[in-house]
Amino acid sequence: MERRAIVIVGPTCSGKTSLAINLALKLKSEIISADSRQIYKYLNIGTAKPSVPELNTVQHHFIDCFDPTELYNVSRYEKEVLKTLYILFDKNIVPVIAGGSGLYIKALVDGIVDIVDTDDEYRIELLKLKIEDGNEALYELLVKTDPVSAETMLPQNWKRIIRALEVYKLSGKFIWQLHEEQERNVDAEFIQYGLKWDREILYENINNRVDNMIESGLVEEVKTLLDKKYSPELNSLNTVGYKEIISYLQNEITLERAVELIKRNTRRYAKRQMTWFNRDKRIKWIEINSANQLDNIAEFIYTDVYK
């Protein structure tokens, strides 16, 4: 039996959602979201989550699964998606995976180091070291324990340093060793397509979408979350569109400024996504400069997959 999945990537606001639905309908398939924020409940407007009618059109997985207090991560995602994938493969379905979280997709396609868990206590200890003695102290510790990894990391990038130290403490192995030993965790073919927009048009669309989000009640959505006593410190709320509105609600900036920042930060996010995806030479890029082309693109992918 052939195990195949279609993967749709691209920057935020590139039309992945509607393309995935369109394709899934043609393929009589289901959609697996690869989005680290749409997986949370109540984060709807700001994450541009598919609408309720859209969610009802095609079966979606990994959307609206967790409370914002939940600490989610790539490894959990990978393990859970693999289970879902096998269920779909068994039903002879070609799943449509769509999303903008590059690392999540990479974890599926190439596997990820998932034998080493997290150590929250140790993380806190290291974080304390960073805060009290600075990035350099943290970096020095890495130089001592894992000089090879230290070579590839800068002292300022404390998140990567903490993870490298954590992996060593928990497994006694260096993180780079584990990367070298890493193998794929699934036996399937992933056919990846990327939506490549003209930069200027994409940015214009992003700006417009942010304005629409505000009109649709993004401020209310964030206010409701805070009223429900969700902490602004939550990772789930450390998200473009949410952190800026939180800062507005806490009277740190004006709404106008918040909107400006959301637009800018979304543009930068889109750019980072493009940088990430550009590196993967297996992705087939499809040029697009208007949402009207999405139907044709769905048709193209459909025939491309079955050619």
Added chain:
RNA sequence: GGGCAGAUAGCUCAGUCGGUAGAGCAAAGGACUGAAAAUCCUUGUGUCGGCGGUUCGAUUCCGUCUCUGCCCA
């Protein structure tokens, strides 16, 4: 019509006592393996508004024109 103040990077401006210029923002490029919408790194050549003049040399001084803003008629 007259007066004054401007015109320098995509934007807002600084600066050069004459030796062709630099900040902030925007932007661009990149890294990334359990927080990834996270976290982090690198990057500033632009007819210094046009044309003339003075000068070895003008973006800088002078003249003039154009445009913008303000004021007076």
